[in-house]
Amino acid sequence: MTSKPLSLYLHIPFCASKCPYCDFYSGRYPAETRAAYLAALTEEIRTFRRAAAFVPEGLSDRPLSSVYFGGGTPSVLGAAALTSVLTAVRARFSLLPDAEITMEANPSLPEPEAFFAALAKAGVNRVSLGLQSAVEQERRKLGRRAGKPQITRCVAAAKAAGIRDVSLDVMLGVPSQTRESLLETLDFALSQQPTHLSCYLLSLEPGTPFDKMRDRLDLPDEDAAADLYLLTCGMLKARGMRHYEVSNFCFGDRIGRHNMTYWTDGDYLGLGPGAHSYLAGRRFYQPPDLDGFLNGVPVCDEGPGGDAEERLMLRLRTDLGAPASAFPGREALLKELERNGLITTDGGTVRLTDRGFLVSNRVIGELL
Amino acid sequence: MKQKKTHIRNFCIIAHIDHGKSTLADRLLELTDSVSKREMQQQVLDNMDIEKERGITIKARAVTLNYEAADGETYELNLIDTPGHVDFNYEVSRSLAACDGAVLIVDATQGVEAQTLGNTYLALDHDLELVPVINKIDLPAADPDRVCADVEEIIGLDCSEAPRISAKTGENVPAVLESIVKNIPCPEGDDDAPLRALVFDSVYDNYKGVIVYVRVMDGTLKAGDTMKMMATGAKYTVVEVGRMRALTLEPCEELHAGEVGYITASIKSVVDARVGDTVTKVENEALSPLPGYKKVNPMVFCGVYPADGADYEALREALEKLQLNDASLSFEPETSGALGFGFRCGFLGLLHLEIIQERLEREYDLDLVTTVPSVVYKIYLNDGSMVEISNPTNYPDPGTIQYSEEPVTDAHIYSPPEYVGVIMDLCQERRGTFKNMDYISKDRVDIHYILPLNEIIYDFFDALKSRTRGYGSFDYELKGYERSNLVKLDVLLNGDLIDALSFIIHADKAYPRARKIAEKLKDNIPRQMFEIPVQIAIGGKVIARETIKAMRKDVLAKCYGGDITRKKKLLEKQKEGKKRMRRFGTVEVPQEAFMAVLKLDDDK
Numbered sequence: 001m002t003s004k005p006l007s008l009y010l011h012i013p014f015c016a017s018k019c020p021y022c023d024f025y026s027g028r029y030p031a032e033t034r035a036a037y038l039a040a041l042t043e044e045i046r047t048f049r050r051a052a053a054f055v056p057e058g059l060s061d062r063p064l065s066s067v068y069f070g071g072g073t074p075s076v077l078g079a080a081a082l083t084s085v086l087t088a089v090r091a092r093f094s095l096l097p098d099a100e101i102t103m104e105a106n107p108s109l110p111e112p113e114a115f116f117a118a119l120a121k122a123g124v125n126r127v128s129l130g131l132q133s134a135v136e137q138e139r140r141k142l143g144r145r146a147g148k149p150q151i152t153r154c155v156a157a158a159k160a161a162g163i164r165d166v167s168l169d170v171m172l173g174v175p176s177q178t179r180e181s182l183l184e185t186l187d188f189a190l191s192q193q194p195t196h197l198s199c200y201l202l203s204l205e206p207g208t209p210f211d212k213m214r215d216r217l218d219l220p221d222e223d224a225a226a227d228l229y230l231l232t233c234g235m236l237k238a239r240g241m242r243h244y245e246v247s248n249f250c251f252g253d254r255i256g257r258h259n260m261t262y263w264t265d266g267d268y269l270g271l272g273p274g275a276h277s278y279l280a281g282r283r284f285y286q287p288p289d290l291d292g293f294l295n296g297v298p299v300c301d302e303g304p305g306g307d308a309e310e311r312l313m314l315r316l317r318t319d320l321g322a323p324a325s326a327f328p329g330r331e332a333l334l335k336e337l338e339r340n341g342l343i344t345t346d347g348g349t350v351r352l353t354d355r356g357f358l359v360s361n362r363v364i365g366e367l368l
Numbered sequence: 369m370k371q372k373k374t375h376i377r378n379f380c381i382i383a384h385i386d387h388g389k390s391t392l393a394d395r396l397l398e399l400t401d402s403v404s405k406r407e408m409q410q411q412v413l414d415n416m417d418i419e420k421e422r423g424i425t426i427k428a429r430a431v432t433l434n435y436e437a438a439d440g441e442t443y444e445l446n447l448i449d450t451p452g453h454v455d456f457n458y459e460v461s462r463s464l465a466a467c468d469g470a471v472l473i474v475d476a477t478q479g480v481e482a483q484t485l486g487n488t489y490l491a492l493d494h495d496l497e498l499v500p501v502i503n504k505i506d507l508p509a510a511d512p513d514r515v516c517a518d519v520e521e522i523i524g525l526d527c528s529e530a531p532r533i534s535a536k537t538g539e540n541v542p543a544v545l546e547s548i549v550k551n552i553p554c555p556e557g558d559d560d561a562p563l564r565a566l567v568f569d570s571v572y573d574n575y576k577g578v579i580v581y582v583r584v585m586d587g588t589l590k591a592g593d594t595m596k597m598m599a600t601g602a603k604y605t606v607v608e609v610g611r612m613r614a615l616t617l618e619p620c621e622e623l624h625a626g627e628v629g630y631i632t633a634s635i636k637s638v639v640d641a642r643v644g645d646t647v648t649k650v651e652n653e654a655l656s657p658l659p660g661y662k663k664v665n666p667m668v669f670c671g672v673y674p675a676d677g678a679d680y681e682a683l684r685e686a687l688e689k690l691q692l693n694d695a696s697l698s699f700e701p702e703t704s705g706a707l708g709f710g711f712r713c714g715f716l717g718l719l720h721l722e723i724i725q726e727r728l729e730r731e732y733d734l735d736l737v738t739t740v741p742s743v744v745y746k747i748y749l750n751d752g753s754m755v756e757i758s759n760p761t762n763y764p765d766p767g768t769i770q771y772s773e774e775p776v777t778d779a780h781i782y783s784p785p786e787y788v789g790v791i792m793d794l795c796q797e798r799r800g801t802f803k804n805m806d807y808i809s810k811d812r813v814d815i816h817y818i819l820p821l822n823e824i825i826y827d828f829f830d831a832l833k834s835r836t837r838g839y840g841s842f843d844y845e846l847k848g849y850e851r852s853n854l855v856k857l858d859v860l861l862n863g864d865l866i867d868a869l870s871f872i873i874h875a876d877k878a879y880p881r882a883r884k885i886a887e888k889l890k891d892n893i894p895r896q897m898f899e900i901p902v903q904i905a906i907g908g909k910v911i912a913r914e915t916i917k918a919m920r921k922d923v924l925a926k927c928y929g930g931d932i933t934r935k936k937k938l939l940e941k942q943k944e945g946k947k948r949m950r951r952f953g954t955v956e957v958p959q960e961a962f963m964a965v966l967k968l969d970d971d972k
Contacts (some may be wrong), residue, residue, distance in 0.1 A: 200926050203925060222919075222921050225920075226920035226921045246925060261930075262927060262930045262932065270930055275930075278930065283932065285931070305932065310932065313936070313939060337897070340898045340899075340918075358920060358921050358922075358923055359919050359923065360924075361922040361924060361939075361942065362922045364939070368939065
């Protein structure tokens with residue numbers, strides 16, 4: 001097979017409840033709406049009707065290297081529905097033998113054993129669970145109900161079902177977080193023996209409840225939040241993890257390959273409201289509007305993608321880095337950045353350090 | 369039609385700022401039907417936006433009014449408006465020289481103020497007949513009797529018949545016109561003598577070229593004559609002569625001795641028709657020019673740079689256009705290591721500087737960075753030579769300097785006696801030398817100080833106003849140069865000298881000022897990628913130091929669902945933001961930081 005592999009993202013815009021910091025497109029909807037959505041998404045997989053203007057001919061002849069169910073909370077749909085979506089995917093595309101199939105799941109699942117067994121059977125081989133914090137008080141402020149016992153049960157269930165990769169999400173810089181409480185969370189996360197951790201610094205997104213009450217949140221200040229990030233990087237690396245992207249860590253080679261597609265200029269098709277795509281040098285997205293999607297509203301153009309600047313900007317988020325030769329005329333700046341510990345240039349490859357990642361917007365902006 | 373000289377009155381209105389000069393001018397225009405109610409905008413004579421906002425008149429204008437007096441005769445009243453700020457003293461003096469009398473407005477609530485006196489003395493210097501008018505009698509706090517007594521006592525002017533008016537409501541304003549006709553003498557002059565016409569203003573017009581405003585002292589002038597500017601020697605063929613009406617120019621056959629009017633002659637720049645120059649005719653040339661001409665020299669200089677280097681040419685064009693109308697604005701190209709290409713501009717004073725800066729930003733839509741204003745210092749070198757320095761960048765190596773001189777002013781501060789203490793404190797802080805103090809009336813003192821010019825150009829007036837709760841006023845003129853102990857302060861960011869922030873200062877003030885500037889820069893420069901030392905140095909010696917901490921966190925943690933566009937937009941926004949910053953090596957300095965360095969007196 002010669003054609004370039006493709007990654008597929010499927011957005012499930014449903015949640016059992018909305019977390020106060022989240023600005024992703026999702027909400028609570030009745031069962032009929034969820035059923036209608038399932039039908040529309042399956043139809044879109046079959047026809048690419050909404051994305052037709054941007055889908056090149058022969059797209060479905062390309063094999064999938066990854067499928068990612070994100071949300072929202074895909075697990076809200078239940079195993080049977082998700083299995084049916086995967087069936088539709090397999091009907092349209094072939095999957096590479098080692099294709100990564102990820103399911104985001106909320107640890108407050110009622111029957112994780114049955115759920116993960118069914119998903120494993122359908123081919124899901126990677127699970128991403130939202131832990132956020134192991135500390136009860138922090139979790140409550142984040143609106144996350146499921147705690148340590150549920151996480152432990154889910155991780156065990158996923159592993160028992162034969163799901164190879166388990167990733168946990170942890171949030172940094174959340175209200176009331178201290179070095180000690182963060183270490184407690186990280187210790188707990190590692191005790192679950194995940195293959196992967198995503199550790200995201202909290203950002204206050206406009207319009208979210210967190211944004212509106214920002215002054216009352218007891219948030220760590222810039223310096224404290226930066227220290228929490230550095231603490232995380234230091235600890236996880238000491239435990240043998242690879243820090244392969246700004247917010248992502250893995251053991252061995254267990255990187256999240258789907259996400260890596262984004263950083264390495266790979267093609268991806270995103271289906272569902274709010275999903276973004278990058279195909280044949282063009283970026284487009286489905287408007288974040290469930291009704292619109294149900295009614296067949298087409299995708300929107302976001303212009304060309306994949307130019308040199310964009311590729312560098314994305315690669316510099318990873319430990320792949322970028323060749324120093326990609327920054328002609330920036331030699332003095334590179335030296336200064338290196339002297340100040342924001343980048344390394346070993347072997348002629350520019351890589352951001354942990355401190356560099358922390359100010360990566362600025363560093364990348366300077367370099368480009 | 370030629371007006372009999374006996375029926376001409378040439379006058380101006382003088383007043384302290386805000387005493388109602390422009391409002392009275394409006395009323396006079398209305399009363400003489402020079403503008404209809406419909407055409408009446410607020411303060412027709414001040415037609416620049418900035419003037420309206422600041423309530424001050426920047427450029428002189430003149431207007432001819434026809435007035436039918438109580439005696440049944442029609443008089444030609446030439447009202448010459450004068451600038452009302454110390455920055456424009458010379459222009460004021462030329463306007464006064466074009467007049468035979470002056471209406472002196474005094475605010476019935478405030479009485480005699482610094483510029484009331486300053487302008488009165490100027491008017492007396494020009495032998496003008498003064499017509500006092502007490503204004504703002506409609507205000508509850510008005511006390512016209514006391515103010516009349518004040519004027520009689522301080523100025524020695526009989527106020528028994530002074531019209532008491534409200535220019536705002538129009539009450540009793542006709543009495544002002546009658547008083548002008550009755551008390552101001554008609555012009556003298558000989559139509560048959562060689563032409564001598566005083567240029568008291570000139571403005572550039574896109575169609576006619578420069579319009580020269582003149583008061584004809586002797587002789588006559590008409591279209592087709594060959595005129596000559598006596599100071600510059602330039603000759604032109606007169607295209608048109610006429611009178612200024614409130615809203616239009618009205619051509620006429622000929623201008624005669626005693627009259628006020630305009631001349632156009634395809635003159636390309638106001639620099640060629642300088643205020644104070646004398647116009648004569650090549651045929652039958654006057655033997656000598658009218659007295660009083662001087663080329664005004666800028667007193668305050670600063671670098672003006674486009675915030676975006678790409679706007680350099682646009683800035684040049686804008687300055688050229690402004691200069692067409694402003695002979696006292698000077699500029700020449702300058703390069704700064706920190707700011708790139710820009711211009712060294714010279715101004716009459718800080719107000720003039722602010723006006724130009726504002727006009728450049730408003731009328732020409734330019735974003736500017738200006739450097740610290742400086743006066744002109746005289747630096748005497750060991751080799752016996754002298755250099756004049758207005759740009760700190762050119763300050764000589766201290767080792768080569770024998771001594772320095774700085775410009776000083778004769779400054780008069782007028783205030784109620786209770787503020788004498790705070791005024792003296794202020795003047796002392798500003799390195800003033802006390803000369804004397806006069807009680808000009810029982811509740812008014814005149815405090816006379818010698819003050820260095822560089823101590824008053826930034827914010828002296830604001831400081832005076834705030835410390836005297838608005839009661840203090842002040843007036844100054846350049847006295848000359850005095851020996852001084854000067855040093856140049858340099859600002860280093862991350863070890864790099866930022867030439868645009870250097871300035872020259874008296875040695876006694878260097879240390880406190882250096883500390884303050886270091887603090888201000890630290891507070892006004894946002895965190896950068898690296899820790900940035902801020903150092904203030906004299907020569908190579910650092911005398912103050914602060915550190916701008918490194919930025920710790922600026923990261924998009926998550927690019928959700930492949931939404932790269934968000935990250936790209938962030939990058940774009942960052943690039944936009946950069947444009948509003950000045951980069952020095954890797955340090956980005958927002959414009960506010962430059963401004964902050966200039967403001968000295970704001971920590972109270």
